Amino acid sequence: MSSSIEIHWNEAGRLDALLPKIDPAVAGVLGRALSGEELDFDDGLRLARTAGGELEALVLAADRIRRERVGDVITYVVNRNINFTNVCFVGCRFCAFSRAPREKDVYFHSFEELQRRSLEAWELGAREVCVQGGLPRDLDPFYYRDLLRAIKQATPEMHIHAFSPMEVVYGVELTGMPLRDYLSMLKDAGLGTLPGTAAEILDDDVRHQIERIKLNVSQWLDVIKTAHRLGIRTTSTMMYGHLESEEHWVRHLMLLRDVQKETGGFTEFVPLGFVHEFTQLYKSGDARPGPTRDEHLKVHALSRLMLQGWIDNIQVSWVKMSREMAQECFLAGANDYGGTLMDENISRLAGATSGEYLSPEEFHARIRELGRIPAERTTLYKIVKTFSETNWVRCSVQGSRDCL
Numbered sequence: 001m002s003s004s005i006e007i008h009w010n011e012a013g014r015l016d017a018l019l020p021k022i023d024p025a026v027a028g029v030l031g032r033a034l035s036g037e038e039l040d041f042d043d044g045l046r047l048a049r050t051a052g053g054e055l056e057a058l059v060l061a062a063d064r065i066r067r068e069r070v071g072d073v074i075t076y077v078v079n080r081n082i083n084f085t086n087v088c089f090v091g092c093r094f095c096a097f098s099r100a101p102r103e104k105d106v107y108f109h110s111f112e113e114l115q116r117r118s119l120e121a122w123e124l125g126a127r128e129v130c131v132q133g134g135l136p137r138d139l140d141p142f143y144y145r146d147l148l149r150a151i152k153q154a155t156p157e158m159h160i161h162a163f164s165p166m167e168v169v170y171g172v173e174l175t176g177m178p179l180r181d182y183l184s185m186l187k188d189a190g191l192g193t194l195p196g197t198a199a200e201i202l203d204d205d206v207r208h209q210i211e212r213i214k215l216n217v218s219q220w221l222d223v224i225k226t227a228h229r230l231g232i233r234t235t236s237t238m239m240y241g242h243l244e245s246e247e248h249w250v251r252h253l254m255l256l257r258d259v260q261k262e263t264g265g266f267t268e269f270v271p272l273g274f275v276h277e278f279t280q281l282y283k284s285g286d287a288r289p290g291p292t293r294d295e296h297l298k299v300h301a302l303s304r305l306m307l308q309g310w311i312d313n314i315q316v317s318w319v320k321m322s323r324e325m326a327q328e329c330f331l332a333g334a335n336d337y338g339g340t341l342m343d344e345n346i347s348r349l350a351g352a353t354s355g356e357y358l359s360p361e362e363f364h365a366r367i368r369e370l371g372r373i374p375a376e377r378t379t380l381y382k383i384v385k386t387f388s389e390t391n392w393v394r395c396s397v398q399g400s401r402d403c404l
């Protein structure tokens with residue numbers, strides 16, 4: 001992977017030594033971010049266009065702000081991904097997961113199968129299921145509500161993190177219910193939180209080029225803000241490394257920051273690197289082949305600076321990048337490793353090779369390798385267990401790691 005920088009992350013004082021040597025305009029923006037000031041569009045764009053020493057300073061500043069805001073703990077959630085069907089009529093050009101109804105590898109899991117998977121996950125220690133799927137035509141209008149009820153019946157304590165804003169809009173269309181009533185119904189049926197997926201880039205021109213018939217920016221915002229007002233919290237995401245520009249990153253982050261100021265409903269921000277290999281968007285020549293190393297580092301660092309004080313949990317999506325790249329993103333402002341997942345299909349089918357499951361032990365090893373502290377959290381970022389070094393040493397003497 002080519003890159004313009006080497007990160008001297010463990011060199012004390014490196015940032016302070018670097019700031020006087022780089023472009024003063026970039027140093028000025030970083031100085032203001034380090035003193036907690038909110039960055040505007042021009043600031044963000046200046047940072048988004050850095051390379052070399054300026055990019056290294058951005059990464060180091062993001063790491064320092066991360067330490068000041070959330071400390072050295074890296075969290076993760078024990079969860080299972082359940083993609084209940086891959087049948088979808090939407091046809092997003094960046095998606096290699098969806099299938100037309102008559103293709104030979106289509107599937108549509110029964111509620112019994114979803115219950116079995118949820119129960120199996122619960123017994124393996126998962127406390128969240130993340131449920132999303134394709135959008136099949138002629139879905140039963142109350143399918144999403146009934147799916148929630150089925151999972152709750154099998155696993156009453158399981159937190160259900162389910163349905164992208166696109167699925168919510170489809171459910172509204174199928175039932176003819178007002179959005180607010182529809183979301184309230186899902187909440188009553190057991191919906192815990194919504195994934196803030198389907199955000200891609202919150203710009204209608206870009207969206208039109210990458211997905212054509214999917215929801216527009218105002219529909220996405222409407223679902224998210226209505227959910228927040230009903231007490232349904234959501235994540236927030238951005239897909240980068242396709243045909244967007246740096247301006248889009250900055251506007252996207254500012255829009256998420258504005259929503260957070262209004263509702264306070266986002267739990268985290270998840271940068272999602274575009275996995276290009278088997279997608280029509282890439283094959284047609286319309287997109288870059290996913291993010292470069294510099295872009296991965298820059299997007300994580302930029303989001304830490306632009307969102308500081310508003311969204312302080314920045315997640316690394318380990319399924320969308322190599323192990324090494326994921327580790328490096330933790331040196332660029334990130335503090336959450338996401339979920340263990342078990343059965344991750346969407347990124348794998350687009351060409352990602354990072355696997356379908358990471359055990360808590362693997363998370364612990366990776367996090368300790370960074371000199372940081374692993375902690376299991378709930379979907380809503382309540383710490384379940386911190387695996388501090390002291391606990392680990394004591395447990396390993398007893399021959400059982402991470403038992404406290």
Ligand code: SF4
Nearest residue numbers: 088090091092095098
């Ligand atoms: S991203 Fe979702 S909505 Fe778009 S084609 Fe894939 S499964 Fe369908």
